[in-house]
Amino acid sequence: GIQVEQSPPDLILQEGANSTLRCNFSDSVNNLQWFHQNPWGQLINLFYIPSGTKQNGRLSATTVATERYSLLYISSSQTTDSGVYFCAVGLARDKIIFGKGTRLHILP
């Protein structure tokens, strides 16, 4: 089946730094989303981005479907950005596959 790999698995940054999180997938997908899981477990939608580039404040994402990867950019990191970032790809028949996540820790 399809493989969804996220890198890096863990990332520790100082507040104010920028970061790039990557999601590689091994086959064609119908859609792709990025989520942030905060320390309380709540999953927050960041981007629904099957292809192209989107920006929302300090966050932006780019998906290059033909090359089977997506990138999430976080600029000027804040401590509230800490948590786990998941990408999830949607396949046919409503199948959704999650990556294992990138655990981000922003130091004050």
Add this chain to the structure above:
Amino acid sequence: GAVVSQHPSWVICKSGTSVKIECRSLDFQATTMFWYRQFPKQSLMLMATSNEGSKATYEQGVEKDKFLINHASLTLSTLTVTSAHPEDSSFYICSARDSASGELFFGEGSRLTVL
């Protein structure tokens, strides 16, 4: 963005009892909802896909008699953990797909502790 409400947020129960978790899409219709289980520091594991008006589709290894799923309306799906045991303790999360956009939205999650 769209809102998915999950209730209860946390529940503690005795071994052998059943627990029901509700998942509601508040401002959109969801013909498809999904139930996940998440162990500490791990990714989400899909348990089942819930389709309005029909039987849920369970992933391999998930006991359908143990985890009963009902999707009686376009805005509500329920997960019932029957005869719960300590090994069922976990974080359960639901999601709903907006039928119009295809985008997935998540509930807040329910932390189940079985004593």
